[in-house]
Amino acid sequence: MSRFLFALAMFLGMVSAWPSVALAQRALAFEAHQVPENGSVAITVAEGLPTGGSFDIVDARTGGALRRAAEADGFRGKADSRLELRGFAGYERLLVLGLGDAGLQSARELEDVGGRVAQAFAKSRAARVDLVWDGAEAGAAAHLAFGAAIGQYRFDKYRSKSDEDAPAAAGQGTLAIRTREGAAAEAGYRAQWQPVAGAVAFARDLSTEPGNALWPEEFVDRVRAAARGLPLSIEVLDVPAMRALDMGGILAVGQGSVRPPRLLLVRYAGGAAGEPPLAFVGKGITFDSGGISIKPNTNMWQMKGDMTGAATVVSTVLALAGRQAPVNAVAVAALAENMPSGSASRPGDVVRTASGKTFEIMSTDAEGRMVLTDALWYVKRQDSPKLVIDVATLTGAVVTALGGDYAGLFSRDDALAAQLLAAGEASGEPLWRLPLRDDYGKRLESPIADLRNGGGSPGAGVGAYFIGEWVDRALPWAHLDIAGADWNDSADPTVPEGASGFGVRLLDRFVRDHHE
Structure with a gap:
């Protein structure tokens, strides 16, 4: 058995034992870099809304409507800013996160991007959310996924809600991490970062x-x-x-x-x-x-x-x-x-x-x-x-x-x-x-x-x-x-x-x- 498969098997044993409510949240998938034409999608853009990348792709598809919407909202891509559009040009929900005037993102900044997206869709009933990352940094997908995993944590085991008030599918489904690493990124995440995400959730559960x-x-x-x-x-x-x-x-x-x-x-x-x-x-x-x-x-x-x-x-x-x-x-x-x-x-x-x-x-x-x-x-x-x-x-x-x-x-x-x-x-x-x-x-x-x-x-x-x-x-x-x-x-x-x-x-x- 390969090192990855052994690590994955061990972690799945941990997952079955850890009663963390985080396990009821969005599963993570790793896919090729591509901007979907519909659904719930999150993309990023640097400050100034430069041409190129996912922002430009969506803007071209919509005949410039995305830039016009950004200008109307005063969105310029500053760090930690966001533009959220619902029912926009075929998208159920389009989330644009500003990165600020930054070049290569650090692992911590990548984790924050993943966490921001996961939290933004925490109450969404969308069965699937796509996070598209344009950068080519090695390991970016794993850090985006790690941030999403720990960012979407919640503890609600003691809450009681009526059936009509309890959105059973809210915050569940799949979060697809779309990067240039594609599906190959999954092995590294499962072996090296998913165990840490599970450990963070376990510590939070105990403390709560x-x-x-x-x-x-x-x-x-x-x-x-x-x-x-x-x-x-x-x-x-x-x-x-x-x-x-x-x-x-x-x-x-x-x-x-x-x-x-x-x-x-x-x-x-x-x-x-x-x-x-x-x-x-x-x-x-x-x-x-x-x-x-x-x-x-x-x-x-x-x-x-x-x-x-x-x-x-x-x-x-x-x-x-x-x-x-x-x-x-x-x-x-x-x-x-x-x-x-x-x-x-x-x-x-x-x-x-x-x-x-x-x-x-x-x-x-x-x-x-x-x-x-x-x-x-x-x-x-x-x-x-x-x-x-x-x-x-x-x-x-x-x-x-x-x-x-x-x-x-x-x-x-x-x-x-x-x-x-x-x-x-x-x-x-x-x-x-x-x-x-x-x-x-x-x-x-x-x-x-x-x-x-x-x-x-x-x-x-x-x-x-x-x-x-x-x-x-x-x-x-x-x-x-x-x-x-x-x-x-x-x-x-x-x-x-x-x-x-x-x-x-x-x-x-x-x-x-x-x-x-």
Whole structure:
């Protein structure tokens, strides 16, 4: 069996297991470059409406009507602009996207074009939509398709509509990507980018699920289902196993909930035998009430997404396995529900972690760093990774500093930080490096334990410093604080409103560019 067919077979197994609503959306097809004469069609044009290309072809067919319509609408092809014509010259719907004054489009810009088209036709009942791309860039079709796949995502499994209100065929059917690569582009997309699109959808699904539908054990079950048929191994530590290892950090967070914590490890061995893996460690608080240090009610509902870090790292390794990346990798999900109860941890409690190091709880709402202590220690002991990247919706402080436009990057390793910054720009999931100073440790000094789990400012930097105390100084390590970036209040071309799945594209790009 060829590499492509093997990868496709594995991914189809993933698709059948992943219950993503994205699977009910438009299927992607790859066809020759040709401008259809009717139907629902999307084309692009550079600023100034130059002659040549699909715009000129349609204009010639209509005796100049397309240019006249553009002039009447004031459409000049500026970046991110669009001209939409319905019932025009035999077309059910003609969408013209402006590219601006640009030459060769980057992969990110191509993905945005695909996403814009998919979103524009998300409520259309058209059985088929044709996206025509005039450029000759190698790989353009795959990136257009990838953008369309992640751009058309939606989560509507809990909506109930009457038959007359529910457009069963809306946003479904086929989206044909028409480029000069033609049908030959399909193999590359299916093998290399469809697994990543599926992983992004899976991460978004997990992050969107409410707390009454997703808890630590359920998270594990869903990952098991998603991993079925892939070359992955799964290890799960339950409460007795964690107690035997003295994992006081994760146990302290989970002890207030009737739903017990879990430590989940997903391992992929696609690289050389014995090569140390890349370790991705994620915060997985399936609901964060704050515990005894309870949060205010305003926007507490968003704390169902406090497990996005875990969703991101697990989905990343699923994507690597799906596309047969030549690397070894392990994802670690530190899963707990942080609830107030008579058995919950208290501010002032002292917790001993599996490493032997202790901390004093200043706030039970600083729980993400607590669960990561034991996860970081365990992956170091079991897997001896070559580097560690942890991903967490850790602090509100990073949201204040960066909003949702960037995730915060903290690292003691300049080379690793530079690689992640570059991967962020290339993937469309940008990072902003923030300071990580040694004197932050003074702000975490405790009179009775090795350190405190919070206190002092800057909040995001102090939180990162705390996590870093459980990582050997010689080991390349980075902390990504994705609070804010994990949720979109308004849609972008490739990220609809809601859970963004932030980090899957970033980490996949990081692996592609620096470890393959």
